[in-house]
Amino acid sequence: MWDPAAGGVLALPSGRLVRGRGLRRPVPPGPEPQFGLYLLGRTPPPTSWESRWLRWPDFRLPADRTAAAAGLREAWERAADQRVEIACGGGRGRTGTALACLAVLDGVPPAAAVAYVRERYDRHAVETPWQRRYVQAFRGPGR
Numbered sequence: 382m383w384d385p386a387a388g389g390v391l392a393l394p395s396g397r398l399v400r401g402r403g404l405r406r407p408v409p410p411g412p413e414p415q416f417g418l419y420l421l422g423r424t425p426p427p428t429s430w431e432s433r434w435l436r437w438p439d440f441r442l443p444a445d446r447t448a449a450a451a452g453l454r455e456a457w458e459r460a461a462d463q464r465v466e467i468a469c470g471g472g473r474g475r476t477g478t479a480l481a482c483l484a485v486l487d488g489v490p491p492a493a494a495v496a497y498v499r500e501r502y503d504r505h506a507v508e509t510p511w512q513r514r515y516v517q518a519f520r521g522p523g524r
Contacts, residue, residue, distance in 0.1 A: 391502045393487040397460035403472030414466035418456045420475040457486045477506025481516040491517045
């Protein structure tokens with residue numbers, strides 16, 4: 382599992398740990414992820430671990446919301462027993478939005494999920510009004 386003291390790691394109410402980061406920064410020290418979900422407008426660089434790419438342009442919302450909901454649910458499920466990383470270019474807007482959606486899947490009320498992530502991950506997470514609305518409306522697949 383991730384070490385929450387290392388920074389950039391969000392602890393969800395269930396105890397699941399998910400590392401958020403910006404891809405423009407070097408990979409943090411410590412163990413590699415076992416699964417990565419990358420939120421970018423173009424194909425991410427290759428990784429040595431299993432990963433998925435969601436087409437998600439900077440400051441926007443996912444291009445395919447059904448695929449996004451499925452990818453976020455997969456990341457949340459894997460975080461139960463794997464090291465999961467979610468990342469975008471800067472590690473705040475798209476990553477924060479995705480982490481807030483994982484918090485919703487983990488039982489945080491949608492209206493409180495952005496504040497939850499800002500308090501525990503990055504105070505600037507979720508950068509735009511439409512990203513906040515996306516989190517508030519998020520239920521994930523099958524919910």
